Amino acid sequence: MADDHAENYVKVCEVGPRDGLQMAPSIMPTPAKIAWLKKILEAGVPEIEAGSFVPPRLVPQMADTGDVIRAMSLCSDHGICALVPNLKGAQLAYDAGAHAVIVPVSVSEKHSLSNTRKGTFEQVAEVQSIVQWVRAQPRAMRVDVGCATAFGCSMEGVIALDRVVAVASALARAGADQVVLADTVGYGNPAQIRAVVRAVRAEIGPVLGRLHLHDTMGLGLANVLAGLDAGIREFDSSMGGLGGCPFAPGASGNIVTEDLVFMLESMGLRTGIDLGALMQARVLLQQGLPGEPLRGNIALAGIPRTYRERAA
Amino acid sequence: MADDHAENYVKVCEVGPRDGLQMAPSIMPTPAKIAWLKKILEAGVPEIEAGSFVPPRLVPQMADTGDVIRAMSLCSDHGICALVPNLKGAQLAYDAGAHAVIVPVSVSEKHSLSNTRKGTFEQVAEVQSIVQWVRAQPRAMRVDVGCATAFGCSMEGVIALDRVVAVASALARAGADQVVLADTVGYGNPAQIRAVVRAVRAEIGPVLGRLHLHDTMGLGLANVLAGLDAGIREFDSSMGGLGGCPFAPGASGNIVTEDLVFMLESMGLRTGIDLGALMQARVLLQQGLPGEPLRGNIALAGIPRTYRERAA
Numbered sequence: 001m002a003d004d005h006a007e008n009y010v011k012v013c014e015v016g017p018r019d020g021l022q023m024a025p026s027i028m029p030t031p032a033k034i035a036w037l038k039k040i041l042e043a044g045v046p047e048i049e050a051g052s053f054v055p056p057r058l059v060p061q062m063a064d065t066g067d068v069i070r071a072m073s074l075c076s077d078h079g080i081c082a083l084v085p086n087l088k089g090a091q092l093a094y095d096a097g098a099h100a101v102i103v104p105v106s107v108s109e110k111h112s113l114s115n116t117r118k119g120t121f122e123q124v125a126e127v128q129s130i131v132q133w134v135r136a137q138p139r140a141m142r143v144d145v146g147c148a149t150a151f152g153c154s155m156e157g158v159i160a161l162d163r164v165v166a167v168a169s170a171l172a173r174a175g176a177d178q179v180v181l182a183d184t185v186g187y188g189n190p191a192q193i194r195a196v197v198r199a200v201r202a203e204i205g206p207v208l209g210r211l212h213l214h215d216t217m218g219l220g221l222a223n224v225l226a227g228l229d230a231g232i233r234e235f236d237s238s239m240g241g242l243g244g245c246p247f248a249p250g251a252s253g254n255i256v257t258e259d260l261v262f263m264l265e266s267m268g269l270r271t272g273i274d275l276g277a278l279m280q281a282r283v284l285l286q287q288g289l290p291g292e293p294l295r296g297n298i299a300l301a302g303i304p305r306t307y308r309e310r311a312a
Numbered sequence: 313m314a315d316d317h318a319e320n321y322v323k324v325c326e327v328g329p330r331d332g333l334q335m336a337p338s339i340m341p342t343p344a345k346i347a348w349l350k351k352i353l354e355a356g357v358p359e360i361e362a363g364s365f366v367p368p369r370l371v372p373q374m375a376d377t378g379d380v381i382r383a384m385s386l387c388s389d390h391g392i393c394a395l396v397p398n399l400k401g402a403q404l405a406y407d408a409g410a411h412a413v414i415v416p417v418s419v420s421e422k423h424s425l426s427n428t429r430k431g432t433f434e435q436v437a438e439v440q441s442i443v444q445w446v447r448a449q450p451r452a453m454r455v456d457v458g459c460a461t462a463f464g465c466s467m468e469g470v471i472a473l474d475r476v477v478a479v480a481s482a483l484a485r486a487g488a489d490q491v492v493l494a495d496t497v498g499y500g501n502p503a504q505i506r507a508v509v510r511a512v513r514a515e516i517g518p519v520l521g522r523l524h525l526h527d528t529m530g531l532g533l534a535n536v537l538a539g540l541d542a543g544i545r546e547f548d549s550s551m552g553g554l555g556g557c558p559f560a561p562g563a564s565g566n567i568v569t570e571d572l573v574f575m576l577e578s579m580g581l582r583t584g585i586d587l588g589a590l591m592q593a594r595v596l597l598q599q600g601l602p603g604e605p606l607r608g609n610i611a612l613a614g615i616p617r618t619y620r621e622r623a624a
Contacts, residue, residue, distance in 0.1 A: 189578035218609030266501035297530030
């Protein structure tokens with residue numbers, strides 16, 4: 001494992017099992033899911049968003065999240081995370097042994113109402129309830145918040161920088177361990193990523209720890225580079241780019257974990273992830289979801305010879 | 313047209329008509345090619361690599377380059393460029409009315425021998441002959457040089473930074489108007505782009521004016537961002553990402569012009585290019601090469617609403 005305190009360490013969080021599988025037309029069987037996630041851990045991925053505690057009638061792909069989290073938290077003493085929309089979900093995640101939860105809060109009011117049936121600041125209050133409940137439990141569990149639509153919204157368009165800062169500040173005050181800014185619809189550009197990260201960090205410092213970027217417009221890895229420049233050292237990504245964009249069928253969704261790891265490691269940063277082993281985990285993903293189109297440039301072109309020559 | 317002296321101006325050079333079409337399995341008819349190129353000019357693209365003067369038996373897709381250059385140089389008093397491997401090609405380009413030529417010189421000796429049947433420094437001498445001949449003509453014609461494999465080579469692997477600097481310096485001494493560093497096989501990463509650009513600029517200053525980046529590993533636009541950070545303000549790209557990678561069938565090749573323009577303009581930089589008009593030119597490209605797969609994220613997802621909201 002890479003030294004996660006080293007200056008050149010970058011933490012990659014695999015969100016495919018949640019953000020990806022929830023969009024897939026078919027449902028991956030639970031044993032296949034667990035085998036895939038174990039392979040991801042073995043490849044050195046330090047954190048996995050393994051599922052979400054949402055109503056199974058709305059997202060049947062996530063109905064087995066309790067079982068998956070239980071199985072995975074026996075394999076690792078850290079890094080198993082679940083998305084939870086509310087306190088009840090957080091309690092289920094805690095009971096299943098999750099090491100962290102991530103709560104979605106949309107910066108866009110319209111998106112928030114559509115996604116969680118609550119306004120942005122109602123959802124901030126829900127985060128506060130979750131934090132209070134979690135802090136009263138005997139076991140520690142990290143409470144992260146994913147600020148959806150932080151870089152633009154398909155419903156509201158441009159999101160004002162002041163609004164992003166206000167929501168992030170309220171979340172920090174609510175006690176969130178980490179604020180994650182999410183480019184939910186992929187509208188963000190590198191100049192904007194730098195500006196928003198700097199403005200939010202000026203208010204809440206390192207509580208803004210991670211970016212969740214999409215590749216809808218092809219700018220995903222350029223936006224990662226912008227995030228790195230602004231001091232961010234944690235990024236979400238999805239194996240095979242799994243997880244499309246509901247408003248643009250066929251368009252790219254999440255940035256591709258394999259390509260992200262390739263970029264970071266090529267730049268001399270360290271992720272602790274073995275790219276070859278990651279490509280093997282991709283095989284399990286494809287077997288578990290036959291017919292599902294997977295994206296990724298490294299998968300198409302192969303790992304170039306310079307990758308290992310530079311590392312050697 | 314955007315003010316090309318403004319600090320936020322970035323020049324985009326469309327290379328699809330040369331670097332893209334030469335790889336296509338079918339041949340675009342000359343009238344379709346000319347109609348497409350005129351549409352690209354109308355969209356505001358300031359420079360087009362319109363073809364290459366290479367033996368038609370080797371590259372039949374480029375057999376009409378003389379006719380294309382002649383037609384296009386009647387439509388524009390600048391920005392019509394041809395690739396030429398040698399003095400004879402430069403003379404043909406001059407006769408056809410080209411405003412610029414670009415001469416390929418591989419930094420990798422093996423790639424150079426395979427591509428032009430000459431070693432790197434033999435080809436530098438060819439550049440010198442071209443410069444001397446062109447300077448003696450009554451009409452001005454820019455002589456650019458494309459340094460292939462500047463960021464890695466499929467045959468030689470890692471290319472030493474000293475070698476890139478030495479080749480670029482020799483080309484500047486040979487009188488090249490502009491040196492273009494090309495990531496021919498897409499092995500480059502952002503940290504490397506910054507390092508190489510800075511090292512070469514330390515030797516030859518703004519004679520290093522442009523980057524030619526590929527998206528083989530998905531890092532194309534991140535590498536553009538790195539180039540921008542290092543002071544580069546000119547980039548090659550190809551409409552629809554036309555132009556694959558011969559050593560990796562099915563893999564991405566050139567960066568996509570539409571996505572590049574989207575990124576630059578979204579960042580507040582100015583290209584003088586109308587993205588909507590560019591998308592219309594893409595329709596002509598597809599009509600001229602039916603069945604040819606075109607890439608591009610903007611084409612899949614559509615121009616997002618925030619693009620025009622920000623500009624307004």
